[in-house]
Amino acid sequence: xxxxxxxxxxxxxxxxxxxxxxxxxxxxxxxxxxxxxxxxxxxxxxxxxxxxxxxxxxxxxxxxxxxxxxxxxx
Numbered sequence: 552x553x554x555x556x557x558x559x560x561x562x563x564x565x566x567x568x569x570x571x572x573x574x575x576x577x578x579x580x581x582x583x584x585x586x587x588x589x590x591x592x593x594x595x596x597x598x599x600x601x602x603x604x605x606x607x608x609x610x611x612x613x614x615x616x617x618x619x620x621x622x623x624x625x
Contacts, residue, residue, distance in 0.1 A: 561618060566618055569616075574615070576610060577620070578597050578609075578610070578617055579597070580597060580599050580620065581598065582598050586598075595609055
């Protein structure tokens, strides 16, 4: 049986602390209309439905720190 994938989580405080850290990519996985209406600064739009076809293009560095969110930033 395969080992479960462990996905680290960061707190809201950690995200706020790193908001302008260029080594962190912030990904909004909501539909693009939600990202256009209100988004976390510096975040990129990568809706869940587009992940298979666009993730490698938008997130080319597999070793980079990436924070993904799928809820309103407010």
